Amino acid sequence: MRRMPPLNPLRAFEATARHLSMSRAANELNVTQGAVSHQVRALESTLKVPLCHRLGGTLQLTAQGAALLPTVTRAFGSIAEAVSLLAEPSREG
DSSP: OOOOOOHHHHHHHHHHHHHTOHHHHHHHHTSOHHHHHHHHHHHHHHHTSOOEEEETTEEEEOHHHHHHHHHHHHHHHHHHHHHHHHHSOOOOO
16 A cells, blocks of 8 residues: 555645745645644654755755655646546536
8 A cells, every 4th residue: 555645734735845935835725824834744744754944934845845846746736637627518428
């Protein structure tokens, strides 16, 4: 069985990494900055690797975070695309 981390922490990480900001990620996800921070920390704990460094008011991805980001972004894009296809009228007779 594949090891799959929870989706909410992955989503919080993806938004945070894309924006390089937990505040902007929180705004996008309609949650508090504290909730985003908690989710990212939970993901780091699950994966047992640091994904970003929080330095004062700036955020920087670690090598592991930078390596994870493109795959997670593509995965969420694929899910969004699949869901959007459900809204299209059926092409079957």
